Amino acid sequence: MEIFHFTEQPYPDAWEHGFDSLRNTIPSSYCDPKVARRIYHDAQDEWLLCDALGINIAFNEHHASATCLSASPEVTMSILARMTKSVQLLPIGFQVANRPNVVLLAEQIAMADVISGGRVQMGFVKGAPYELSPANSNPARYQERFWEGVDLITRALATRDGPFNYEGRNYQYRQVNVWPQCWQDPHPPVWIPCQSPGSTIEVAERGYKLAAFLIGRNMAKLMEVYREHTVAAGFPEPGPEKFGYLCLCAVAETEEEAHRRAYEIHGYLRTTGIISEAFINPPGYQSPQANAKWLRKGILRGRAGAHFSAQKKDGTVISQATASIPDLVDANIFFAGTPDQVFDQICEFNDHVGGIGNYVMMFHGGTLSHEDTKSNLRLFGEKVLPRLKERYPSTDVNRAA
Numbered sequence: 001m002e003i004f005h006f007t008e009q010p011y012p013d014a015w016e017h018g019f020d021s022l023r024n025t026i027p028s029s030y031c032d033p034k035v036a037r038r039i040y041h042d043a044q045d046e047w048l049l050c051d052a053l054g055i056n057i058a059f060n061e062h063h064a065s066a067t068c069l070s071a072s073p074e075v076t077m078s079i080l081a082r083m084t085k086s087v088q089l090l091p092i093g094f095q096v097a098n099r100p101n102v103v104l105l106a107e108q109i110a111m112a113d114v115i116s117g118g119r120v121q122m123g124f125v126k127g128a129p130y131e132l133s134p135a136n137s138n139p140a141r142y143q144e145r146f147w148e149g150v151d152l153i154t155r156a157l158a159t160r161d162g163p164f165n166y167e168g169r170n171y172q173y174r175q176v177n178v179w180p181q182c183w184q185d186p187h188p189p190v191w192i193p194c195q196s197p198g199s200t201i202e203v204a205e206r207g208y209k210l211a212a213f214l215i216g217r218n219m220a221k222l223m224e225v226y227r228e229h230t231v232a233a234g235f236p237e238p239g240p241e242k243f244g245y246l247c248l249c250a251v252a253e254t255e256e257e258a259h260r261r262a263y264e265i266h267g268y269l270r271t272t273g274i275i276s277e278a279f280i281n282p283p284g285y286q287s288p289q290a291n292a293k294w295l296r297k298g299i300l301r302g303r304a305g306a307h308f309s310a311q312k313k314d315g316t317v318i319s320q321a322t323a324s325i326p327d328l329v330d331a332n333i334f335f336a337g338t339p340d341q342v343f344d345q346i347c348e349f350n351d352h353v354g355g356i357g358n359y360v361m362m363f364h365g366g367t368l369s370h371e372d373t374k375s376n377l378r379l380f381g382e383k384v385l386p387r388l389k390e391r392y393p394s395t396d397v398n399r400a401a
Helices: 012-017 033-053 073-083 102-116 129-135 139-158 197-206 216-232 255-265 267-271 288-297 325-330 339-353 370-383 385-391
Strands: 002-006 056-059 089-095 122-125 164-167 172-176 190-193 209-213 243-251 309-311 317-319 334-337 358-362
Touching: 002 033, 012 267, 033 056, 033 073, 033 370, 056 073, 073 089, 073 102, 089 102, 089 190, 102 139, 122 139, 129 139, 139 172, 139 190, 190 197, 197 209, 197 216, 209 216, 209 358, 216 243, 216 309, 216 339, 243 255, 243 339, 243 370, 255 267, 255 325, 255 334, 255 339, 255 370, 325 334, 334 339, 339 370, 339 385, 370 385
Parallel strands: 002 056, 002 358, 056 089, 089 122, 122 190, 190 209, 209 243, 243 334, 243 358
Antiparallel strands: 164 172, 309 317
16 A cells, blocks of 8 residues: 655645635735745645655645645656655646647656656546636537547657657647656556546556545445456456555544644645635536536536535435535544554454545645644554554555666
């Protein structure tokens, strides 16, 4: 089993001003560069601690947002490629369809892979609907542009025998010829986050790694769909290394302290959905079937965060934004407690869904302090991770030679 530390590097000082949306329209005058510098430096110090503890590192991409200062995963990836020595580096992920030049992204990935000695992995995301407006992207062709971009990036990285020209529906290039060639052959592992069976099929048919965010025991359904379609596509029966789950995690010496830390991290779930209605669902972004489903649930009205739900073990539906920490633990959205409790929670969930090889865990989020984050990481790295490694030996960690 591989563990990744993940933080969106939020800017909570801007959350208290009552804006209708914490994305796209909140003025950057509410972002003090000195505070932002401290947030970046704190995250980098935490990543160095991860490198010492053997906890891999994941990071992401959002724009014009007070909930995430990680605007450029390329910058983060480049910094980490040199400052860390042994852990895996996972951008989860690049918003491919919003980029005008995906071959440039392939070159940047190759550079970081070489600098790190083969420790880079590649996560590609469709991008949330509110990301389209700042990027001036066309929602009607967004999905098509995403998959064409992913296929072009992987082909560009895998090609070693000279340049090729490319004429596609969304991209046109002359002399695609990535220098340097990446360290890993044919290219770093590819992750694609999915939340539904339909999108899972597309990932399975390409043999990429499947990641899902905060869906609890519904993960088992996606894994079943993935196994069926990846084998049908001619790939070997997938092992745990093909699956990743993003969740939140708080560890402390006492359950009370762990739940206090969890409440601070839960600020992520309380704020990530504060988005103006205008950006929730651009016309053409979703299929008619998906829109009909959303309309039945009322998702196209109100703040997006009000509709993020989860199921407890008894089937009770809860709101991720307003539920208690014990309820979120029961729903496997959070793992929180003493080291023994967190170990037991992860094992119970992992055995139930059928074996996940990668956990992307938010050890920091919301208003959790730098000191609490480091303590969270240390306790997990020293008292939980070794036991998980013993119980679930990694089968594909993509270490550099």
